[in-house]
Amino acid sequence: MENNMSANAETQTPQQPVKKSGKRKRLLLLLTLLFIIIAVAIGIYWFLVLRHFEETDDAYVAGNQIQIMSQVSGSVTKVWADNTDFVKEGDVLLRGLSFFYKSGFLLVTLDPTDARQAFEKAKTALASSVRQTHQLMINSKQLQANIEVQKIALAKAQSDYNRRVPLGNANLIGREELQHARDAVTSAQAQLDVAIQQYNANQAMILGTKLEDQPAVQQAATEVRNAWLALERTRIVSPMTGYVSRRAVQPGAQISPTTPLMAVVPATNMWVECQL
The missing domain is CATH 2.40.50.100 (RNA polymerase II/Efflux pump adaptor protein, barrel-sandwich hybrid domain)
Structure with a gap:
């Protein structure tokens, strides 16, 4: 009996190292497969993503x-x-x-307060220019009416003189009265000439154009724009x-x-x- 037990023990003892060796091989195989999978995954990630990037300092x-x-x-x-x-x-x-900003009629120190004051001053100058130009246009009508008045006065003086010429030739009136009539014609003609010159001078200033197209008004409007730009700048x-x-x-x-x-x-x- 004892001999049989010792024989069984002798036959079972070599099987334990065989089992341990098999487990170790399977573990190594799994680790190898895991490393291969990781390497393949890294390779795929590099090919799809990392190869498009570079690193530099x-x-x-x-x-x-x-x-x-x-x-x-x-x-x-x-x-x-x-x-x-x-x-x-x-x-x-x-x-x-x-800063100093040069415009046609002023020097502007452009901190915002002074610039705003300059802008208001430019607007006032524009309004004044409009009024002055409008007054010139009104004067033009008055001067034109004065020409008509002087024409009537000249016609009257000429008519009076024409009536006195036959009377003077017939010695029905004195020479002095005839001379006064002639002087009245000369004076009326001179006054008509002055009225025409005044009208022409006034027309030269307004050029027969609309109020908004007058050079003085346009210049004042330009100054307003310049002042506004100076404020904005x-x-x-x-x-x-x-x-x-x-x-x-x-x-x-x-x-x-x-x-x-x-x-x-x-x-x-x-x-x-x-x-x-």
Whole structure:
């Protein structure tokens, strides 16, 4: 009995290492398959995605830059935008330019208060020009009526003289009375000539055109537009939506129309520049 048990033990002992060896092989096979699957997945991901990307430490975003410059010379009182700020089209970038703006009849210091006063002054000058020109047009009608009056006076004087000539030839009136009649004709003719000259001079000023087409009125209207533009130019606005870059202006700086103040990079057309 004991011999049989020892024999069975001897026959069962080698089977345990065989089972452990089989499990190890299956585990290694599974790990190998897992690594292969991971490698294939990484390869597919690289082929579909990663191969389209490059990595570098030398890259920056670029775009078309729009230079911002003032239309006038002056002193900046406030800057509203800084580098990398996002601005929308029409946003104020600079404000309160103080400068001398030459127009036909005034010098304007364009801080907003003075610019508004200049604008009001220009509007007043326009109204005055309209009134003066309108008065010239009224005078033209009066002078034309005066010509008609002088023509009537000349005709009367000529008629009186014509009646006295036969009487003078017949010695029915004295020479002095006939001379007075002749002088009256001469005087009436001179007054008619003066009236015609006054009318022509007035017509030369109004040129026979409409009130709104008169040169003086148009010039005054131009000054109003100039004053309005001077007021508007105290504010420099962004021409389009984008990002501020290359700011080169500070409050209090004296600038001219050729001085670059900053740039705006449109947000709709940007790209990346890099060295690989």
